[in-house]
Amino acid sequence: MQMPLKIYLLIALIKTVLSLAVMASLIAYVQLAERRIVARMQSRVGPTRVGPWGLLQPLADTFKLLLKEDITPSQTSSGLYLLAPAISVTLALLSIAVIPFGPVIHIFGYTTPLQITNINVGLLFILGVTSLGVYGIVLAGWSSNSKYSLLGSLRAGSQMVSYELALGLALVGPVLLAGSLDLRKIVAAQAGGHWFILPEIVAFLIYLTAAFAETNRIPFDLPEAEGELGAGYHTEYSAMKFALFFFSEYANMITVSCVATLVFLGGWAGPVFGPVWLSRIVLPLFWFCLKAAFFLFLFIWVRGTLPRFRYDQLMALGWKVLVPVALANVLITSLVVAWR
Amino acid sequence: MIPLSYYLILSGILFTLGVAGFIVKSDLISVFISIELMLNAVNLSLIAFSHYLRDMTGNLFVFFVMVVAAAEAAVGLAIIIAVVRNRQTLSLDEMDLMKH
Amino acid sequence: MLNLQLILFLIFGALAVAGGINMLRSRSPIYGALSLILVMGALAVLYLLLGAEFIAFVQILVYAGAIMVLFVFVIMLLNAQPLPPHERARFARRLGLPAIFILLGILAAAFALRYSRARLAAGSPMFHVRSIGQALFHQGLLPFEATSVLFLVGIAGAVLLAARPETQSSGTDTPAVKAADRSGL
Amino acid sequence: MPTSLMDYLRILPEIILTVFGALILLVEGAARGGSRGRIAGALAFIGSLLALAAGISLIRYPGTAFAGMVRVDSVSIYFHILILATVAVVTLLAMDFLRTDGHPRGEFYALLLFAAVGMGFMVSSDNLILTFIGLEISSISSYVLCAYRRHAPKSTEAALKYLLLGSFATAFFLYGITLLYGASGSVSLPAIGQSLAGKMAAGGLALGSLIPLAAALIFVGLGFKVSAAPFQVWTPDVYEGAPALVTGFISTAAKAAAFVILLRVFYVALRGYSQQWFWLMWVAAILSMTLGNIGALRQTSLKRMLAYSSVAQAGYILVAFAVIAQNPAPRVLPGHAPVSGILAGPGVGAILFYLTVYTAMNLGAFAVIARVANRGERFTSLSDFAGLGKRHPGLALAMTLFLLSLLGVPFTGGFLAKLYIFQSAFQAHLIGLAIVALVNTVIAAWYYLRVVVYMYMRPPEGELPPIASSPAWTLGAACCAVVVLWLGILPGHLLHWLAK
């Protein structure tokens, strides 16, 4: 049933506020989970002081960062220096808007999708926002006027740029099978249990590797490695601005995991039972969160185990392995699709 | 219902800003950026005409203009790097080797 | 409902023109590049208004997300500093700028006169990804294959001009801008 | 619209060139050691010859391909042959230039072939999208070719100027195309021609208020590419800075291809408005001839002098364009035999003939300059050519032949070419234009002959390093000389074919 414009805008507003709130708290607790799990892997305990089992630790961190002194080094170009963290946070939060968490639901008599808005080039929007993400890091390094941060930002920038290409090429496979860029249609194409992870296992692995590199996570976090460059591009940032870079890193991690579940693991598909409100709303959301959580755990688990790549190995892997294999996968998939 | 001439006048303004940038700017990269602005202005009027004529060719043309602009920017900046390697300066008015 | 489109057009049109003017006014090339990215973002929204969905996101992906990244990299690489306006600029301002604004006047008059009645329908866009895909691989097949030649030219040109360092020194041998040029930002 | 085999046959030259270009890049990447250069040179030469053969074989199946995107008619076949022949000759001449200057060789040949692909599309395209892409491919490859002598500040600066002004011109050209698309609703040239003719019949200038603007913007864009008068500021600097052989290639093949676009856009699409663009051509012709010739008078560097002379030559060709605008041939129905195409007309034959002779003589002249300039292109000033007659009689003789032909002395191709143009100008009773052209030829005599005098009468100043003989170069220069002489003495065959 069509709704008048005002209701539509009101619902959109509610969804946006809701998603920002959920996102902020989710990021805080993913960071806590990471510190706890990595600690457990290294047979130590991790933060348990603040609140029961350390659950209030993220709250404590946030206040601490808010109160710390915010130093702006002297010869930085002040405009860009402030702009850089703002860009990376805004873009990180923007791509959440097109991710469908669940099927279309009917509440209070109106039908509305479990996502902020559904555009029929959802995947392209996410790729576009990822490609803009490079600016946050590159400008951070350039504007903070220190040799280490400039070199760190150049390295981080060129790494993100090369792996973004592998990310784009890896996603072409599933789009070939689904025949559309609309995330809802991709999920619909995977309905009935045949998820894209099986036919597109190669694209899945390439996507994962590229996702790790895009978010500068452990095997690929050389640019901000403490040992090499003294925390890379955000050496000169302090207090909240420093936290914003980590905030955007975790937000990107969540976005990437959501896209992975949507494109490769069939989104919110999963065995559902029980009454309408349970099977149409709660369970699909549960399945979606379970799969996304699995990917987040994968990020944390890899952080606890794998050593860091050297820069030339990192770039060589990106260009010499991922791109050709992704192209080969696209060709093979198209052969299979044409043949069938 | 926005009249078509609004879009065309906006693209005219951007095109003129690009031409002004091309003439006024004194360093190589800013001149090259003004050329990119001119190409963007042309893309805007192409899309406006394509919408007005309800015809797909305009969009297709803009798609190819973007691809060409990318190749041109890539080669252009390669040449700018080669020039700076030889002449160690980015300023345009020192590029007068052949004026005499 | 009707004026929503007009409001969006005015906002993002003004944003685009502001970006253009800022690019003209800005002294250092990094601010010029960033204002161009602002213009490209505003144009992407205008393309959405005009129903060209795929082109809007390609603009963000290719133009703002790849070409301008290259511009910012080169600006960082060459340590481009704001340069004093050269005498060509003063001469140009006296002669060139008035000529340009005449050009703008002609353009604006021609468009307003010619298309005064034309209205743009606000209906659903005609240009979904599927329709541009069909057009690209049926009508636009030859330009598509010609683009691969353009690709090879770009590759050969870039490798030829930028890849070989003059001296056989290690990686950090890029051009040093003269100390005279390196004024504070 | 599944493409049939016939479509691919109609773009066979481009396919062959792309394949050989890609092969050369692979060879350049893979093979080690010095032999790469020779393999790349051989591959390029074979590739251009094969493409030339394919170009000639186009005559058997004229018509359009790829849904009207590509039109194979007399003009496109003729220019395919002209451009591919030029590429073959330049490949021969380049073998010597690259070895003496010690540059990486593979990329030069690859870029040469890709530029030829771009020009092939420019020449045979009936759709503004393909024209634009062809124009860009050939322009971008020429920007890189200009900067080929990477360590010479002059060469990179020339490439920079060519790049900035070239892309500036392309933006204007694009804006003109957009307005044309907006006014006529289509991008394919014949369709634009018909819809504008319809509009012209129905309304009149008021309705078509965008057309003169579009025509002016397109002319600005193409004026740069063709180095016609008001937009030829870049030509001397770029022609002097770029390596001599690259200048030869740009000033001949690229200019010819740009003239074909000018021909197709103004003659086919804007046929109905020929009264308006006649004045564009008229003014551009006068300005080009006078500015070109006067500019060339006081030049000391030979390359700069030839740059101004090529601006003047563009002026003579624009005279023929004015002739076409004066009385466009009666509308030939598209169903007509496509070989003659809708481009048959009094001026068109003159343009084709003139461009052929111009290409041969200009390329030959630049080949000799490249030869004399030797390693590092140091000897290109007039004094270096002094006394060349005694030291290298062969080179001096070739240079004299090319210069005389550029001037238009009888028994050389140049004379008949200019005669053809003046004759068509008189027929179209454009007396003013013809007189200016004649006066300019007289002015031109001074600076062409001055070089010949230097070569034979003056004692040699300073010493020239020994010029090693290179068979490939002599073969290439000989081709140019033969074409110039053959068209000078017995042009019957070509004239007959052109009249058809």
Add this chain to the structure above:
Amino acid sequence: MNLLAAVNPNSLPAGAPYILHYVPLLIQFIFAMAFAGLAIGASWLLGRHRNTRRKLSPYECGITPEGDARHRFAVKFYLVAIVFILFDIEAVFLLPWAVVYRGLGWFGFAEMAIYLAIVMTGFLYIWKKGVFDWNTPERAE
């Protein structure tokens, strides 16, 4: 109901301009910017401000920094960006191709195979020219 939901999942009011699908994106963008601004503003307000010269100099692991930071860097970073542009165009071409691929069938496959073959020769050329190996200086010609 499912058909309608599939066609118009956002359940837009009938006849609304298409741009309405993107208005929530604009709202999200404004909120995200507000969030970033709020965070930086709050930290600036709440935090203490005692700037000393040494504290403001760039951090160089304790060693006092000398010379301007923004000096020369390897051309390699530039080459990666340019190769990225040219391959990004290819990725952008692949996307609409993938969407309409079912309609094109073998003809579509042949087109893209030709295009990718040419692009891969360019890729091989770059690979051999050593653009991708970072620590070994490129092989001189």
